[in-house]
Amino acid sequence: MKRSSMLLLSVMLMLTMFLAACGNNGNNGGTTPAADGEKQNTETPAPDKKDDAAPVSLRVFSTFGGTDAAREAFQSALDEFTAAHPNVKIENDTMSANDDGFRTKVNTDMNSGNEPDLLFYFIGADAEGFVNAGKVVPLNELLDANPDWKNGFIPDALELARQKDGNIYAAPLTGFYEGLFVNKKIFEENGLELPTDWEKLTTAVKTLSKKGIIPLSVPFDQSHYLIEHTILSAAGPESQAKGLIDSIDPNWEKGYAAMKELYDLGAFPKDAATIDLGMAGNYYSEGLAAMILEGSWAVGGWSDETRDNSTVVPFPTVPGGAGSGNDIVGGFGSGFYLSKKTYDDAAKKDAAVELLKHLTSSATIQKIASANGGTPAADVEVTGLPQVALDGFAMAAKANSISSPVDSKVSQETFSNLRASVQPVVEGKKSPTDAIAEAKKVEDANKK
Numbered sequence: 328m329k330r331s332s333m334l335l336l337s338v339m340l341m342l343t344m345f346l347a348a349c350g351n352n353g354n355n356g357g358t359t360p361a362a363d364g365e366k367q368n369t370e371t372p373a374p375d376k377k378d379d380a381a382p383v384s385l386r387v388f389s390t391f392g393g394t395d396a397a398r399e400a401f402q403s404a405l406d407e408f409t410a411a412h413p414n415v416k417i418e419n420d421t422m423s424a425n426d427d428g429f430r431t432k433v434n435t436d437m438n439s440g441n442e443p444d445l446l447f448y449f450i451g452a453d454a455e456g457f458v459n460a461g462k463v464v465p466l467n468e469l470l471d472a473n474p475d476w477k478n479g480f481i482p483d484a485l486e487l488a489r490q491k492d493g494n495i496y497a498a499p500l501t502g503f504y505e506g507l508f509v510n511k512k513i514f515e516e517n518g519l520e521l522p523t524d525w526e527k528l529t530t531a532v533k534t535l536s537k538k539g540i541i542p543l544s545v546p547f548d549q550s551h552y553l554i555e556h557t558i559l560s561a562a563g564p565e566s567q568a569k570g571l572i573d574s575i576d577p578n579w580e581k582g583y584a585a586m587k588e589l590y591d592l593g594a595f596p597k598d599a600a601t602i603d604l605g606m607a608g609n610y611y612s613e614g615l616a617a618m619i620l621e622g623s624w625a626v627g628g629w630s631d632e633t634r635d636n637s638t639v640v641p642f643p644t645v646p647g648g649a650g651s652g653n654d655i656v657g658g659f660g661s662g663f664y665l666s667k668k669t670y671d672d673a674a675k676k677d678a679a680v681e682l683l684k685h686l687t688s689s690a691t692i693q694k695i696a697s698a699n700g701g702t703p704a705a706d707v708e709v710t711g712l713p714q715v716a717l718d719g720f721a722m723a724a725k726a727n728s729i730s731s732p733v734d735s736k737v738s739q740e741t742f743s744n745l746r747a748s749v750q751p752v753v754e755g756k757k758s759p760t761d762a763i764a765e766a767k768k769v770e771d772a773n774k775k
Contacts, residue, residue: 380414383678385669387686388433389447390661391695392421394605396627400698404691408682415678425549425604430739437462444669444679445686449661450488450497451735458490463664465494469680479689484704487659497662498687501701504657504723505552505622505732507643508715512636513540513617522618524643524652529592535617536593543594544607544616547750551604552620554745555656555732556642557582563649564728570736571770575763578649583752583759585645590753600750622656623719626700637715639722653727659704660731663687738773741766 391401398421405417420443422429430453436442437457446463448454457463470477470485477485484499509521517535522528532542545553559567561582569576589595596602596610611619612629619625620642626634644652663686669679685691689705696703700716702723703709723729734742748762 380412381674382414382416383675384416384418385444385675385679385682386418386420387445387447387682388420388422388436388443389663390421390424390429391447392419393423394628395421395423396624396700397695397698400694404686404694408685412678412681415682417682423605425551427549433457440668442666442668444666444675445683446664446666447500447661448497448664449735450490450499450659451731452738453735454490454496454664458492458496462667463496464667464670465496466498466665467495469665470495470498473684476684476688479692479705480687481704481706484659488662497664498683499659499662499704500687500692501696501699501703502657502659503623503701504639504655504719504729505555505620506639506641506655506719506722507556508611508619508621508625508637508639510611510614510617510633510636511638513614521638521640522643523640525646528643529588531617532589532592532594541596541610541616542592542618543589544610544619545595545599546602546604546607547595547599547753548746549604549607550746550749551732551734552622553586553749554582554742555734556620557585557645558733559654559656559730560642560650560652561585561645561648563651564654564730566649567730567733568736570733571741571763571767572774575767578647579763580759581645581648583748583762585648586749587753587755587759588646595753623700623702623716626713626715626719627698634713634715638718639715641722641726651727653725655723655726655729656732657702657723657726657729658731659702660735737766737770740773741770744769 387405389401391398402419405419409415409417422432433446433448434456437460442457442462480499484502485495488495488497488499490496507522511521513535514521514531517538517540519531519534520527522531535542558579562576562578566576566578571579596607596616607619608621608625608628610616612633614630614633626637629637641653641655644650663683665679665683669675687704689707692703692705693707693709695701696707696709697711700712700719702720737745744766745762748757748765751757752759752762
């Protein structure tokens with residue numbers, strides 16, 4: 328079965344579960360029906376305290392810090408573990424995944440012998456370097472040896488975490504979807520239809536730009552989501568999945584041409600060349616922008632008013648593109664890795680494995696998903712979600728395809744090159760053809 332099909336089936340299954348949970352007003356006690364008809368306890372179990380155990384220090388590096396919507400839920404999970412294991416001291420080391428230094432820090436730590444004991448990081452091409460170098464432990468045997476832990480995951484979540492060698496190195500927490508988030512209030516006030524096709528999108532851009540409202544809040548440097556959506560829309564899921572390893576698909580060039588068309592129509596903030604993803608998100612949250620390309624994790628960081636007025640739709644097909652107009656980016660793209668050095672350290676191994684199991688338990692997954700609106704990797708009830716999150720689940724369930732981001736299909740250096748070309752292309756200083764050709768050269772050099 329194709330990866331996109333597996334994702335679609337998984338998300339459809341989860342959507343059915345979420346909609347059923349939202350309509351079940353009689354089940355507010357923190358339990359969900361288990362497969363055998365019994366009740367599944369989503370309260371975090373309280374393991375026996377190990378007061379006499381030797382002291383252990385563990386460093387956990389993740390993205391659950393700063394303004395992340397799940398920051399408090401994650402810290403709570405760590406506190407639960409240390410309360411049950413008073414001999415364990417945990418360093419909660421965090422950094423935003425939107426920070427360009429995030430990948431650099433991870434790669435530097437992994438290559439210099441300073442790897443964290445547990446690492447929350449991307450699955451796929453980003454992890455190939457340290458996976459191939461043997462810096463992290465395959466989890467297959469650990470999962471098989473702990474059936475309660477393994478069976479807590481939705482099967483597709485583990486399958487989608489496999490690397491090319493067939494092993495599972497990362498235990499997932501929550502999945503995600505990305506899309507074009509729209510402030511319905513701004514659209515209604517300006518007599519605009521939701522941007523479900525290119526004509527409606529460009530009409531909205533022209534109308535809003537003339538009124539001094541930012542149509543689409545994106546930065547040029549940290550243009551991750553703009554690239555992901557325009558390439559998927561223009562190239563379609565099959566070509567996007569191939570990356571640039573073979574010949575160049577001209578439809579990739581159409582994605583960059585679409586960026587320039589939007590720029591010429593006044594779609595982006597006037598300071599798009601200097602802002603980052605955080606500021607782009609602030610413009611949308613503060614009601615200064617009508618649309619933003621983002622992921623499910625962003626919802627929790629917006630103002631209550633913006634969140635209540637938002638919905639999400641697939642990015643429309645660009646002119647002449649191969650996409651269906653109903654293709655989205657999503658999946659289970661991150662998970663917790665266990666350091667090989669830690670696993671080989673008798674003083675740390677048991678505590679690290681127990682912490683890994685705790686941080687990816689059904690109970691913790693439920694808490695993280697409820698906080699960040701991500702699709703849970705376990706069959707649990709997620710409560711308190713805003714309507715925009717339910718719209719996101721519905722969008723994913725109805726999608727023709729769900730693809731992992733394009734930066735998981737090309738090398739990091741290639742994606743950096745694609746990002747660097749956004750501003751010169753939209754400003755007319757570089758052609759879309761030249762931009763993709765340059766990226767192709769970087770990819771070829773990287774694969775030698």
